[in-house]
Amino acid sequence: MTSPWRKALRLPLRVSLPLAVALMLLATAGSSLWSARTSSVDRLAQTARHQMHTEMHRLVRLDSDVDEPGSASALSSTGSAGQTLDIDRVWREISHLMTFPLVREVAVIDADGRIRHAHRRSWIGRQAADTIPDWDPAWMNASLATRLPQMHVGADGTRLTGLQSYLGRTVDLRQPRQLASSVVYLRMELAGALDDLALREVRERSPELLAQLALILVVAALIQLGLARPLGRLQAISQRWARGDLSLHAPETGPAEVAELAVAFNHMVDTLRQHRDDLLASEDRLSTVLYSTGDALLATDAQQRITLLNPAAEALTGWREYEACGRPVGEVFRIEHAQTGAPAEIPVQRVLETGLVVGLANHTVLVSRQGRRTHIADSAAPLRNGRGELRGVVIVFRDVTESYRLEQALAESELHYRALANAGHSLILTTDANGRSVWCNQPWLAWTGQAEEALGETDWLSLVHPEDLDAAWMDWRRAIAQPGSFEQNLRLRRLDGSHAWVLVKAVPRRSADGRFQGHVLQAIDASREREADQRMASQLDELRRWQAGVIDREERVAELKAEVNELRTRLGLPPRYRAGEATTISDPAAARAPGPADASGSPSAPTHPTDPDTPT
Secondary structure (H helix, E strand, O other): HHHHHHHOOOHHHHHHHHHHHHHHHHHHHHHHHHHHHHHHHHHHHHHHHHHHHHHHHHHHHHOOOOOOOHHHHHHHHOOOOOOOOOOOHHHHHHHHHOOOOEEEEEEEEEEOOOEEEEEEHHHHEEEHHHHHOOOOHHHHHHHHHHOOOEEEEEEOEEEEEEEEEEEEEEOOOOOOOOOEEEEEEEEEEEEHHHHHHHHHHHHHHHHHHHHHHHHHHHHHHHHHHHHHHHHHHHHHHHHHHOOOOOOOOOOOOOHHHHHHHHHHHHHHHHHHHHHHHHHHHHHHHHHHHHOOOOOOOEEEEEOEHHHHHHHHHHHHHHHOHHOOOOOHHHOEEEEOOOOOOOOOOOOOHHHHHHHOOOOOOOOOEEEEEOOOOOEEEEEEEEEEEEOOOOOEEEEEEOOOOOHHHHHHHHHHHOOOOOOOHHHHHOOOEEEEEEEEEEEHHHHHHHHHHHOOOHHHHHOOOHEEHHHHHHHHHHHHHHHHHHOOOOOEEEEEEOOOOOEEEEEEEEEEEEEOOOOOOEEEEEEEOOHHHHHHHHHHHHHHHHHHHHHHHHHHHHHHHHHHHHHHHHHHHHHHOOOOOOOOOOOEEEEEEEHHHHOOOOOOOOEOOOOOOOOOOOOO
């Protein structure tokens, strides 16, 4: 049944309830009337069958009960030699039968199908098949064969037809004792009787029908006053509620059930109004947050069409929200790879397929409607309803152009300083706040033979010579516990397993807010300087030993000069050497100074230990 028909059959309660009661009462009355009619019809049919059987049997008896040919009664009754049977009695019986209201046709038919007697004289002597409507010779033959009365009821149940076969004496005077088969045909029409019977049943039950009609009217009035009107008022209020007017209350009147229903509806409307107000306030707060946040927000439905675009997203995409809503997300949110310019995958489809949060790949650029390119970072998350069904996707993204530029500059600066660190000869190592190695330059790796991947697994102190390890370990632990500098000359193991002297200096490195993050350690190869210092120290020792020998020799020369002067004095000769004349080569300036002037004013010859006058 189509929807308009269903709507048309939705009758109001004030009509449907009385109609249902009326139909129920009418069904009860109709059932009772039908049952009574059926019972009356059955009785009528049974009476008609009994009457048909009785009358057919009487005709059979009358037609069989004839006088012998040649008897006095037969001759007196016929008045001629060709007729010996008295047929007046059969005719009178047929005429009597036709006075019955139900009887319509009566006939006596011989075995050849010829009518011998009938209610109409015009039928006598004619063939039954040509005269009687709906005559069935096969039925007649079956009746002749069984010798039992047969009755047929018409398809509409209003026609009753009967056949009764019997053996009677023939009317042929040449064969006075010959028996011949015949049948009695009788048809009754029950239609008029059935109509009269139905009319009588209706007349008899009319008071009952009037009482039921009065009951229907009373029930309809009660339903209208006690149920239909309160429900009508509740329906009118509910229609106002459906249009959004939740300020009204339904009148709590009428039967108890309707009043309780109105109370429940009023409570439901109050709760719904409160929830609506809360929802509107929540939507207002959420809208304020969404349209005031600094991050760009873009929402789509399950068909990947845009449903929301906040002002930050409008500024980045170049689209106004009313222009973007309903458009495919790929038309508004165009993203490319920053380095190759190839279109990047929009994560909406993947979120709809997996139901998981998906982030954008690095180096993603958003191309605005005006062609402006902006580096962005974003993530896409599924939107679900209260039943957990996936209803769309929300994309949160932001402008990271400045951050991207700073990251690029930082990366370039790091590469620059790493190149500088690798270009020098110093061994450079950085550690974290716990002293674990974090990074080292290439000279460090070449010197120590360590693998860059294994830096964090070993401590640089493991490369220190065992004799220098204790002092280095204590100073290094102190520099970590109380963040400070570290400086030591120690021997560090090289790639070939030998140890070389290095000068290790470490200074703390701190974050922008001053937090200690570890040390920067620099080791300078001091093996050549160490060898040069050792050679210089050895030469100084040798020079000191040579100087001491020279000083001893000069002191001996001075003693000899003093002895020479003493001997010359004893011999009466003037002293050969003057006091203070003797010098040592340990004082080169004194050795190069001119001697005292003689009488002629010329400088005296310098004193030399190899003077020929000096005794050896």
